[in-house]
Amino acid sequence: MTNLHASQHPLVAHKLTRLRDRNTDPKKFRELVREIAALLAYEATADLQITPKKIETPLASLVGTELKEKIGLVPILRAGLGMVEGIWELMPTAEVWHIGLYRDERTLKPVEYYNKLPIEPTVSVCLILDPMLATGGSAVATVDVLKRWGVKKIKFVGLIGAPEGISALQIAHPDVPIYLAAIDERLNEHGYILPGLGDAGDRQFGTG
Ligand code: URA
Secondary structure, eight states, X not given: OTTEEEOOOHHHHHHHHHHHOTTOOHHHHHHHHHHHHHHHHHHHTTTOOEEEEEEEOSSOEEEEEEEOSOEEEEEEETTTHHHHHHHHHHOTTOEEOOEEEEEOTTTXXXXXXXXXXXXXXXXXXXXEEOSEESSSHHHXXXXXXXXXXXXXXXXXXOSEEOHHHHHXXXXXXXXXXXXXXXXXXXXXXXXXXXXXXXXXXHHHHTOO
């Protein structure tokens, strides 16, 4: 499907390999998550709407460009948190709205435990941030929440996707483009992506 974008950028591939390495410590892991997230967000925002803006340079007048859309970053707690900082460097005025979902270990289904979205949407485009698109349950549930909130333009940005999670999200929300650093082989019986990188939350927060 055309809404799936796996980055072809050599920097992303290089950094992702270091991220996957079991010998990468949490400090380096967090740094790599930030950097890859920023590179992917750059790709994911290539179609943002713009409007002309007149300014004066020290030498002349110029009609330049201003972003028209208000961007919301929506990290899925907790693993998505590490992706915010890198993207914020590029888009410092983006709003950040946290969504808390945990995966029930028995059913592998998402359970919502944190959502403080106001009644009316305050942004026009949302980037959902979650490093691992595994079963797709959390991603589908988060898009459901954002659509109910009234956001028209939603994109998913993750580091690694499994074919199972990608198709679950594409089937439930074919209008949501998916941006990833890589597409891996499959899920194991515990819902982890193979070869993957292990538990993205534990590896960032040193809790593994
Ligand atoms: N969540 C993770 O952190 N890693 C996986 O491989 C799958 C889900």
